[in-house]
Amino acid sequence: EAGVAQSPRYKIIEKRQSVAFWCNPISGHATLYWYQQILGQGPKLLIQFQNNGVVDDSQLPKDRFSAERLKGVDSTLKIQPAKLEDSAVYLCASSLGTGSHQPQHFGDGTRLSIL
Amino acid sequence: AQSVAQPEDQVNVAEGNPLTVKCTYSVSGNPYLFWYVQYPNRGLQFLLKYITGDNLVKGSYGFEAEFNKSQTSFHLKKPSALVSDSALYFCAVRFNTNAGKSTFGDGTTLTVKP
Numbered sequence: 001e002a003g004v005a006q007s008p009r010y011k012i013i014e015k016r017q018s019v020a021f022w023c024n025p026i027s028g029h030a031t032l033y034w035y036q037q038i039l040g041q042g043p044k045l046l047i048q049f050q051n052n053g054v055v056d057d058s059q060l061p062k063d064r065f066s067a068e069r070l071k072g073v074d075s076t077l078k079i080q081p082a083k084l085e086d087s088a089v090y091l092c093a094s095s096l097g098t099g100s101h102q103p104q105h106f107g108d109g110t111r112l113s114i115l
Numbered sequence: 116a117q118s119v120a121q122p123e124d125q126v127n128v129a130e131g132n133p134l135t136v137k138c139t140y141s142v143s144g145n146p147y148l149f150w151y152v153q154y155p156n157r158g159l160q161f162l163l164k165y166i167t168g169d170n171l172v173k174g175s176y177g178f179e180a181e182f183n184k185s186q187t188s189f190h191l192k193k194p195s196a197l198v199s200d201s202a203l204y205f206c207a208v209r210f211n212t213n214a215g216k217s218t219f220g221d222g223t224t225l226t227v228k229p
Binding site for chain 1: 151210211221
């Protein structure tokens with residue numbers, strides 16, 4: 001089966017600019033996650049969708065970050081405006097079904113550098 | 116609140132020797148526990164999980180992990196390390212509820228030397 005697809009792989013922008021990331025999960029996977037991975041740290045959950053509904057966005061900085069999952073398939077994560085501390089790898093993951101016992105399947109991420 | 120600790124930033128072993136990567140957790144109730152591996156410039160790959168039952172779980176590439184409820188630990192092990200096992204390893208914990216949030220440790224870099 002095809003894995004989780006993310007684009008772009010790399011993005012360099014200046015602070016205060018906006019940026020968007022795209023994710024296509026594994027076909028049929030109901031749950032989609034966006035994580036932020038800062039260098040030297042583990043992934044931190046930003047937002048979790050079940051189908052096209054938000055399950056958890058408690059750690060999403062909502063003043064600058066937004067995410068949507070239209071039609072319960074693809075998802076986009078946007079940052080506007082970007083800050084220096086947003087430099088990180090943004091990982092998208094998906095899992096089959098909605099149970100917490102399901103392992104997550106990760107894309108290769110988008111590496112964001114803020115100048 | 117739930118948390119995960121990986122006390123060692125780096126583990127070095129010689130090829131052919133056994134390896135252990137440590138993980139302890141803090142969560143109320145009975146957790147679901149996971150190990151993932153990350154290679155450079157790649158996403159995380161699932162290795163194994165503990166849900167319930169036998170405390171020793173086996174996963175991909177010859178890895179296994181032992182769940183110890185009294186010590187709240189879930190250490191990753193392999194009897195004989197390979198150079199190709201060199202990577203970054205993450206332990207994760209989730210509440211055993213529907214759509215429970217995952218919390219990851221900060222990772223342990225495993226280096227296996229020939």
